[in-house]
Amino acid sequence: MTSPGLDYDKASLARVYNFYLGGKDWSDVDKETAQAVIRSAPDVPEAARENFRFAGRAAAWAVAEYRVRQVLDIGVGIVSDVPLPSVETCVLAADPGATVLAFDNDEVVLAHARALRPGYGGVLRGDVTDLDGIFKHPDAVGLIDMAKPLVVILAAVLHFVPDAAAVMAGLRERLAPGSVVVLSHVTSTQTSERRVAGMTKAYDDKAISPIFFRSQEEIRALADGWDIVTPSDLVDVQRWSPDGTYAGPLYDTVRVLGMAAVLPGHQQERAHTPGGAR
Ligand SMILES: C[S@@+](CC[C@H](N)C(=O)[O-])C[C@H]1O[C@@H](n2cnc3c(N)ncnc32)[C@H](O)[C@@H]1O
Incomplete structure (x- = not known):
C-alpha cells in the first residue's frame, strides 16, 4: 500500500504543517509549498499554532466534561518537535486513565508518532474517508468499545477531504450517542478571494492533496444531526473555549474555525453545564 508522505517529490500535508508550526521535519518541497501559502x-x-492549541484544549475539555475516556485523534500530524502541548498530552493531563488512539493515512506521520509520542495507546494507519477501516482496525478492536461514547478529534483534516459531510454522516451512523467530535477547518468566509485562491493554488501545484476552503455555513452544516456545544459554538480556533472567554486576535489573512459537537440521544452526565449544548 502506498503512503502519501513517502512521495518526496510532492509536499506532504503533515510536513507542510510542521513547517508552519516551526518544526524541523520538512523537506525542500514542503518548505516551498508552505512559503507559497504564507x-x-x-x-x-x-x-x-492556534489550531494546535485548540485541538488540545478542546480534547481535554471534552474528556473531562463528558467523562469519555476513549479518544481517537484522526490525522495526528508530525508535531513532536513543536513546543506546544499536543492532544494526547492534554487529554492525559485531564484524565490519566483515558486511552488515546492516533490514526493517519501517512506512514511517515505514523513512524514519527510511534517513535516520539509515547502518550498514545496505539498509532494506527487509517483514512478518515474509510471509517470502517478505522473503527474495525484489528489493532483497535480490543482498545475501543463502540457501544460507548468516543471523543473523535478531526483537527485540520477535513479540509483535505472532498466530501467532508460524508465523513460526519458516517460518524453519526457509527458512534454511540454522547460521542463528541472536535473539529477544525479553514474557511473562505471573510478572507479575500485572492488569498484563498493563492493558498489553494500552492497546494494544487505541489502537495499530495488539494485543500478545500469551505464557507462558515458549510462548516456549520457538517454538524447537521449533532449538537454544537455552546457558548463556544463555531468560532475562530483562538476564540474557542468552553465558557466563551478566550479572545485571541482575529487574523486578516486566514481563518480556521473550530467547534465541539455532541451526538444526541443520550442522557449525558456532564461535569459542568456552563451553557449547555444546542
Ligand atoms: C494539517 S495536519 C493536522 C495535524 C493535527 N491534527 C493538528 O491539527 O494539529 C493534517 C494531518 O491529516 C492527515 N490526513 C490528511 N488526509 C487524511 C485522511 N484522508 N485520512 C487520515 N489522515 C489524513 C495528514 O497526513 C496530516 O497528518
Whole structure:
C-alpha cells in the first residue's frame, strides 16, 4: 500500500504543517509549498499554532466534561518537535486513565508518532474517508468499545477531504450517542478571494492533496444531526473555549474555525453545564 508522505517529490500535508508550526521535519518541497501559502496569507503559521492549541484544549475539555475516556485523534500530524502541548498530552493531563488512539493515512506521520509520542495507546494507519477501516482496525478492536461514547478529534483534516459531510454522516451512523467530535477547518468566509485562491493554488501545484476552503455555513452544516456545544459554538480556533472567554486576535489573512459537537440521544452526565449544548 502506498503512503502519501513517502512521495518526496510532492509536499506532504503533515510536513507542510510542521513547517508552519516551526518544526524541523520538512523537506525542500514542503518548505516551498508552505512559503507559497504564507506569501498569500502571512498569518498562517500563527493560525496553525492556534489550531494546535485548540485541538488540545478542546480534547481535554471534552474528556473531562463528558467523562469519555476513549479518544481517537484522526490525522495526528508530525508535531513532536513543536513546543506546544499536543492532544494526547492534554487529554492525559485531564484524565490519566483515558486511552488515546492516533490514526493517519501517512506512514511517515505514523513512524514519527510511534517513535516520539509515547502518550498514545496505539498509532494506527487509517483514512478518515474509510471509517470502517478505522473503527474495525484489528489493532483497535480490543482498545475501543463502540457501544460507548468516543471523543473523535478531526483537527485540520477535513479540509483535505472532498466530501467532508460524508465523513460526519458516517460518524453519526457509527458512534454511540454522547460521542463528541472536535473539529477544525479553514474557511473562505471573510478572507479575500485572492488569498484563498493563492493558498489553494500552492497546494494544487505541489502537495499530495488539494485543500478545500469551505464557507462558515458549510462548516456549520457538517454538524447537521449533532449538537454544537455552546457558548463556544463555531468560532475562530483562538476564540474557542468552553465558557466563551478566550479572545485571541482575529487574523486578516486566514481563518480556521473550530467547534465541539455532541451526538444526541443520550442522557449525558456532564461535569459542568456552563451553557449547555444546542
Ligand atoms: C494539517 S495536519 C493536522 C495535524 C493535527 N491534527 C493538528 O491539527 O494539529 C493534517 C494531518 O491529516 C492527515 N490526513 C490528511 N488526509 C487524511 C485522511 N484522508 N485520512 C487520515 N489522515 C489524513 C495528514 O497526513 C496530516 O497528518
